Amino acid sequence: MIRELQKADINKVADIWLDTNVTAHSLAGGKKDIAVYLVANENAIAFYEKLGMKKANDVMEYNHIEWTPFTVK
Structure with a gap:
């Protein structure tokens, strides 16, 4: 079953x-060969x-994506 993320889930999600x-x-060659950038809301x-x-x-950002509303369930 899929449910909304709870505060108590944070550590388990972080571990995963x-x-x-x-x-x-490790599959991509090691952490010194990888850069991760992500977009996250303030929360x-x-x-x-x-x-x-x-x-x-x-x-820097160059973004012309027209975001549409969606709900993750």
């Missing part, structure tokens, strides 16, 4: 994300910081 990234990094920044990511101030 980390395990997946460690595997992906998600603390989550990604817990994973070791840092908020950058030097990323």
Whole structure:
């Protein structure tokens, strides 16, 4: 069953994300050969910081995507 993410889920989700990234990094040549950039809303920044990511101030954006509303269930 799929349900909405709860606060109590954060550590488990972070563990899954980390395990997946460690595997992906090893398959791709190691963490020194990979750069990860992502777009996250303000509410998600603390989550990604817990994973070791840092908020950058030097990323440029060229975005002409017309985003449409959607719901993840």
